[in-house]
Amino acid sequence: MPAPSPAVPERVRIALEERSYDILIGPGLLAHAPSWEGLPTAAAAVIVSNATVAPLYAAKLRSALAGRYRTVHEVVLPDGEDHKDWPTLNRVFDALLAHGCDRKTVLFALGGGVVGDMAGFAAACYMRGVPFVQVPTTLLAQVDSSVGGKTAINHPQGKNMIGAFYQPARVVCDLDTLATLPPRELSAGLAEVIKYGPIYDMAFFAWIEANIDALMRRDTAALAHAVRRSCEIKAEVVGQDEREAGLRAILNFGHTFGHAIEAGLGFGEWLHGEAVGCGMVMALQLSRRLGLVGEDFVRRVTALVQRAGLPTVGPALGADRYLELMRVDKKAEAGEIRFVVIEQPGRAAVRGAPDDVVRQVLADCTR
Amino acid sequence: MPAPSPAVPERVRIALEERSYDILIGPGLLAHAPSWEGLPTAAAAVIVSNATVAPLYAAKLRSALAGRYRTVHEVVLPDGEDHKDWPTLNRVFDALLAHGCDRKTVLFALGGGVVGDMAGFAAACYMRGVPFVQVPTTLLAQVDSSVGGKTAINHPQGKNMIGAFYQPARVVCDLDTLATLPPRELSAGLAEVIKYGPIYDMAFFAWIEANIDALMRRDTAALAHAVRRSCEIKAEVVGQDEREAGLRAILNFGHTFGHAIEAGLGFGEWLHGEAVGCGMVMALQLSRRLGLVGEDFVRRVTALVQRAGLPTVGPALGADRYLELMRVDKKAEAGEIRFVVIEQPGRAAVRGAPDDVVRQVLADCTR
Numbered sequence: 001m002p003a004p005s006p007a008v009p010e011r012v013r014i015a016l017e018e019r020s021y022d023i024l025i026g027p028g029l030l031a032h033a034p035s036w037e038g039l040p041t042a043a044a045a046v047i048v049s050n051a052t053v054a055p056l057y058a059a060k061l062r063s064a065l066a067g068r069y070r071t072v073h074e075v076v077l078p079d080g081e082d083h084k085d086w087p088t089l090n091r092v093f094d095a096l097l098a099h100g101c102d103r104k105t106v107l108f109a110l111g112g113g114v115v116g117d118m119a120g121f122a123a124a125c126y127m128r129g130v131p132f133v134q135v136p137t138t139l140l141a142q143v144d145s146s147v148g149g150k151t152a153i154n155h156p157q158g159k160n161m162i163g164a165f166y167q168p169a170r171v172v173c174d175l176d177t178l179a180t181l182p183p184r185e186l187s188a189g190l191a192e193v194i195k196y197g198p199i200y201d202m203a204f205f206a207w208i209e210a211n212i213d214a215l216m217r218r219d220t221a222a223l224a225h226a227v228r229r230s231c232e233i234k235a236e237v238v239g240q241d242e243r244e245a246g247l248r249a250i251l252n253f254g255h256t257f258g259h260a261i262e263a264g265l266g267f268g269e270w271l272h273g274e275a276v277g278c279g280m281v282m283a284l285q286l287s288r289r290l291g292l293v294g295e296d297f298v299r300r301v302t303a304l305v306q307r308a309g310l311p312t313v314g315p316a317l318g319a320d321r322y323l324e325l326m327r328v329d330k331k332a333e334a335g336e337i338r339f340v341v342i343e344q345p346g347r348a349a350v351r352g353a354p355d356d357v358v359r360q361v362l363a364d365c366t367r
Numbered sequence: 368m369p370a371p372s373p374a375v376p377e378r379v380r381i382a383l384e385e386r387s388y389d390i391l392i393g394p395g396l397l398a399h400a401p402s403w404e405g406l407p408t409a410a411a412a413v414i415v416s417n418a419t420v421a422p423l424y425a426a427k428l429r430s431a432l433a434g435r436y437r438t439v440h441e442v443v444l445p446d447g448e449d450h451k452d453w454p455t456l457n458r459v460f461d462a463l464l465a466h467g468c469d470r471k472t473v474l475f476a477l478g479g480g481v482v483g484d485m486a487g488f489a490a491a492c493y494m495r496g497v498p499f500v501q502v503p504t505t506l507l508a509q510v511d512s513s514v515g516g517k518t519a520i521n522h523p524q525g526k527n528m529i530g531a532f533y534q535p536a537r538v539v540c541d542l543d544t545l546a547t548l549p550p551r552e553l554s555a556g557l558a559e560v561i562k563y564g565p566i567y568d569m570a571f572f573a574w575i576e577a578n579i580d581a582l583m584r585r586d587t588a589a590l591a592h593a594v595r596r597s598c599e600i601k602a603e604v605v606g607q608d609e610r611e612a613g614l615r616a617i618l619n620f621g622h623t624f625g626h627a628i629e630a631g632l633g634f635g636e637w638l639h640g641e642a643v644g645c646g647m648v649m650a651l652q653l654s655r656r657l658g659l660v661g662e663d664f665v666r667r668v669t670a671l672v673q674r675a676g677l678p679t680v681g682p683a684l685g686a687d688r689y690l691e692l693m694r695v696d697k698k699a700e701a702g703e704i705r706f707v708v709i710e711q712p713g714r715a716a717v718r719g720a721p722d723d724v725v726r727q728v729l730a731d732c733t734r
Contacts, residue, residue: 043701086453097524102700125492127697128519128530129610152495157464163495164531243496330494333469334410 009035010224012231014147015239019167023147023231027220029174030060030135036068039169040131042104045069048092048119049110050079053137056180061110061135069106073099077118082268084114084154086162092122103127106169112138112185113145113272117163120151124166134168137177139189139223140273143230144251146171148238154267158328159259165243173231175223187309188273190215191254193226194304195280196233199253199340199348204229205304212307249331250348253340254280257314260325264317277310282365287341289357297345314366319359322366376402377591379598381514382606386534390514390598394587396541397427397502403435406536407498409471412436415459415486416477417446420504423547428477428502436473440466444485449635451481451521453529459489470494473536479505479552480512480639484530487518491533501535504544506556506590507640510597511618513538515605521634525695526626532610540598542590554676555640557582558621560593561671562647563600566620566707566715571596572671579674616698617715620707621647624681627692631684644677645732652728653720654708664712681733686726689733 009026029035045065049058054076065072075095077088096105109119109132116134123132134146152163178186190208193215197205207225208215214222234251241248258279261270270278284298302312317325323337331338336352343349376393396402412432416425421443429439442462444455463472476486476499483501490499501513519530545553557575560582564572574592575582581589601618608615625646628637637645651665669679684692690704698705703719710716 086457090453093522093529094524097522097528097695100695100699100702102702103697104700125529125531127528128517128532150495155460155464157461161464161494162460162492164492165495327467328464330470332467333471335467335469 010228012235014235016167016242021168021170023171025173025224025227027175029172031064035172036064040106042106044071044101045106045108046073046075047108047110048075050077050115052079053111057110057177080268081114084118086153089118089122089153096126103130105130107132108135110135113141116141116146117151120166121153121163124151124164131169134171136173138181138185139178140192142173142227143189144192147231147234159263173227175220178218178223184271188271190308191273191277191310193230195253196230198301198342199250200233202346209304249350250340253348254283256326256329256339257282259329260322261314263325264321265315274311277305278312278314281305281312282361283340285361285365286339286353289360293342316366319362322362377595379602381602383534383609388535388537390538392540392591392594394542396539398431402539403431407473409473411438411468412473412475413440414475414477415442417444417482419446420478424477424544447635448481451485453520456485456489456520463493470497472497474499475502477502480508483508483513484518487533488520488530491518491531498536501538503540505548505552506545507559509540509594511559514598514601526630540594542587545585545590551638555638557675558640558644558677560597562620563597565668565709566617567600569713576671616717617707620715621650623693623696623706624649626696627689628681630692631688632682641678644672645679645681648672648679649728649732650707652732653706656724656727660709683733686729689729
């Protein structure tokens with residue numbers, strides 16, 4: 001496990017031709033001048049953050065950016081998934097227009113996945129596209145949502161239904177920001193870290209099993225490795241399939257069931273990562289019932305999900321409601337739900353499944 | 368002047384690598400089966416149109432598509448620029464979700480520039496992008512807005528402020544639909560045809576001068592040539608600069624002043640093309656005052672704008688208001704207004720201009 005140095009952050013490259021960019025990972029990066037060198041120049045920068053994160057880190061980011069941009073504005077959104085909607089997004093546009101921001105203006109998304117998704121989508125749409133930088137302050141955003149260019153807002157009838165593929169100019173993961181993360185959110189982030197094991201890299205999965213206690217107590221070196229390896233895997237997958245024509249869909253392991261949980265309970269009730277943690281257990285049970293993996297493997301992953309402080313049993317929404325919610329998933333095709341299943345430990349695929357098998361899984365995994 | 372054949376439509380290619388597509392131009396294309404061959408396959412198609420155009424052409428398009436798509440839905444929006452906003456756009460998303468549309472669903476934009484901009488932006492955002500086809504039914508949309516992938520909605524503080532560069536899979540220009548166009552809208556479309564002369568092709572400009580009467584009486588052969596040559600020029604420009612990093616901005620000739628007129632009077636008061644017609648005269652007067660072109664040339668273009676039935680004098684909003692409105696134009700940079708000027712007949716450039724020169728132009732050209 002390499003020890004991260006504050007002077008030389010770890011660097012993962014997302015290779016997407018002219019849309020390529022770096023992910024910087026390390027402690028102390030917010031105040032570290034080289035983190036911001038080489039970004040697009042402009043008269044103004046705009047920090048988009050939320051009411052929880054802005055008081056903690058906006059001043060630090062603002063002073064780091066002051067040397068590069070003549071003016072640095074701030075837009076502070078309400079915190080939480082239930083504000084990931086059009087009226088809240090429009091507050092970003094209102095602010096950009098009120099400040100006379102032109103199409104060179106650089107947006108900085110300072111916060112978790114919701115802030116990243118909204119600031120990214122705002123950047124994708126404002127004047128048909130301005131540059132933006134992801135500055136994720138949650139583990140979930142650092143290992144998953146800030147990387148790969150998926151941006152979106154929710155529609156009352158479905159999560160992330162309105163959005164764009166729009167790549168950031170850079171991602172800066174300051175590990176120090178994880179110190180202020182509530183324990184539930186740390187666990188939620190670990191769900192997306194664990195995800196990379198069954199779908200892509202069982203050696204990494206074994207490393208997580210061996211280091212889960214260090215991760216839970218926020219050991220910086222352990223976090224640095226978890227974030228770096230997660231970003232590397234995501235970079236490899238996204239580099240091959242930027243717009244989710246195929247391979248990239250495996251990153252949605254646990255998300256089909258997970259989105260149904262989030263939508264069924266009302267967004268914000270469970271954290272996204274909590275729903276994904278439980279959704280992975282459900283997707284594994286489905287894989288087992290489809291004859292793809294054995295019970296031992298399901299137990300092994302379930303145990304790690306549990307040790308990460310995540311739920312492994314879903315809410316009793318009723319199978320009909322689960323099926324209805326999953327049919328509006330973006331992976332669905334012509335009304336058929338598409339699940340990410342594990343074909344063998346370390347390899348995933350996307351496929352349909354008979355409704356009665358899905359009902360058995362739901363009967364097993366909800367209470 | 369080549370005579371168009373209904374059996375073999377004219378074809379202009381927009382070359383943008385994997386986003387390349389054809390523009391088909393000719394009479395009778397809506398009901399002509401080959402117009403729709405080779406489009407992406409899907410379970411469902413959705414026709415997005417407005418309350419004026421849908422009663423005229425939606426049934427014809429629907430039956431043409433019925434052979435290719437199992438279900439063909441229809442979303443009918445209110446007509447007009449003042450509905451090019453988020454609540455109206457959201458009606459498209461509501462319908463797509465209510466019909467369970469997946470991310471292979473193909474959208475068909477049947478109507479003028481507003482429908483094309485909205486359906487295109489809806490396609491860009493729905494599930495982060497579904498395919499769409501432009502079926503422009505106005506001259507303005509056929510020669511300009513349906514080609515090149517600019518999509519957007521308006522913000523109360525600025526036109527086309529929220530949008531995306533998102534290319535259609537095809538553009539089908541059925542010249543027969545121009546028969547039902549109100550005279551004002553025909554003139555508005557001619558503004559964008561005339562535009563291509565001063566910025567790019569003075570031989571085409573001379574052809575328009577010689578054929579303006581035929582165009583005004585909607586001669587099919589004249590319209591076919593005007594649409595084809597306009598699309599060819601737009602294809603050449605967009606092919607070199609898809610995202611308007613440079614050259615493409617010349618297509619906004621007349622639009623900086625024009626947008627100010629539209630916004631100052633309230634969107635919908637003047638048609639977009641009317642504002643552009645008048646805006647071109649203003650931009651030419653500016654070019655003259657900057658010493659770039661002579662008075663004869665300004666008079667020549669102004670005469671053609673007039674013969675096309677377009678206004679050549681702007682509303683008296685006051686110079687301060689014009690300047691304020693132009694400062695939020697998307698071409699503005701760090702608060703400086705950027706104008707498309709004519710450097711010499713057939714060649715345009717983008718540059719700033721001293722406020723006092725702009726004020727003189729406004730004094731000359733408004734009443």
